[in-house]
Amino acid sequence: xxVFQTMLKTYGSQGWWPGETAFEVMVxxxxxxxxAWPNVEKAISNLKRAGVFSAVSLLDMPHEALAxxxxxxxxxxxxxxxxxxxxxxxxxxxxxEILGNMETTRLRKLLLGVKGVGPETAxxxxxxxxxxxxxxxxAYTRRIFSRLGMVSGDESYEVLRMGFESALExxxxxxxxxxxxxxxxxxxxxxxxxxxxxxxxxxxxTIP
DNA sequence: ATCCCGGATA
DNA sequence: TATCCCGGAT
Numbered sequence: 073x074x075v076f077q078t079m080l081k082t083y084g085s086q087g088w089w090p091g092e093t094a095f096e097v098m099v100x101x102x103x104x105x106x107x108a109w110p111n112v113e114k115a116i117s118n119l120k121r122a123g124v125f126s127a128v129s130l131l132d133m134p135h136e137a138l139a140x141x142x143x144x145x146x147x148x149x150x151x152x153x154x155x156x157x158x159x160x161x162x163x164x165x166x167x168x169e170i171l172g173n174m175e176t177t178r179l180r181k182l183l184l185g186v187k188g189v190g191p192e193t194a195x196x197x198x199x200x201x202x203x204x205x206x207x208x209x210x211a212y213t214r215r216i217f218s219r220l221g222m223v224s225g226d227e228s229y230e231v232l233r234m235g236f237e238s239a240l241e242x243x244x245x246x247x248x249x250x251x252x253x254x255x256x257x258x259x260x261x262x263x264x265x266x267x268x269x270x271x272x273x274x275x276x277x278t279i280p
Numbered sequence: 281a282t283c284c285c286g287g288a289t290a
Numbered sequence: 291t292a293t294c295c296c297g298g299a300t
Contacts, residue, residue, distance in 0.1 A: 088296095105297040111287055112296090146285040150298085190298050210296060255296055264294075 075220065075273065076246070079253040082272040083260070086252035089200045094168045095127065097201035101193050102154050103145040114144035127159040127167075154188030161186045176204045191229045199251070205242040208251045209233050212258035219262060221278040 073081075089097050096116065103112040118141040119125045124133055139152040161182075165171055171179055176198060183194040191209070198204040209232045218225030223232060240246065261271040266279055 101296085104295085106284090106295060107286080107297085108288065108295040110295095114287090144286065146287075146295085147283095147297090148285070150284055154298085188298070192297060196296070208296080212296075251296080258296090 075276070076250050076253070078272050079257055080249065083253055083256045085249060086256055088248060088252040094172065094201035095162075096125070098158065098168075098197045099125075099155065101196040101200070102158060102188065103142060103151055104196075105147070105151070105193060107146045111144045111146060115142040118142065118144070127162045130155055131159045131163065150188075157187050158189065172202055176202075176206065179204075180206070191233075195233070199244060199247055203244045203248075205237075205244045205247055207233055207236040207240070207247050209236070210251075210254075212254050212262070213251075215264075216254060216258055216262045216273075219266070219279050220273065220276055 089100070099119075100112055100116060103115050116125070119130075122141055124130060124138075124141070130138060135149075135152050135156070138155065139148040142148050142151055142155070145151060162168060162171075165182070171182070174182070179202065180194055180198055183189050183197055184191065189197075195206045195208040198206040199208055209229050213232065213236075214223070214225040217223045223235065227235075240250075257273070261267050261273075268274055268277070268279060271277065
């Protein structure tokens, strides 16, 4: 059985970012950079509770006030800048709806042009906010698939992304579930210090 | 290679 | 106490 099917059977559907606005997904994608998700949720609920959860509000707000609200997500000074840069980008482009009508390749380039949005964050946005069939590569993907012996792990981001995308059907629903399952599996078994006992992928793995 | 940084977990 | 976290810029 393929890796994806094994993970899906083991963990079930992960239901990532259900019923949330594209704006919220994109804000979350920035705030979660090198940060555990529960801390991001705190930051986002702070923004909502303060009634500033919109591009215009975040832009109008002083840097210090924004940094204070997103403090739980860590890197708050840097991320306050990144959020405001991103909101400025949204205004400049004419809003989320305009972006939603763009072709994926063009939209990806635009997102990568925003300071603070790197390849993983851009692809998180493309996949989870705009439902585009883009395969997200992260540290978990590198770790799991290098242990499985399917990649070396130190390939460039683009090489890995292309590898996954050409090996799979270009399906946003599939990519959405797959990346979420990769995260789940990395936490459950394939952590830095692997917990191989009971691992559902042990039979395929290079780790003794 | 280093910095940014709080919060959960071990 | 140390490590890690749905990274990116310098």
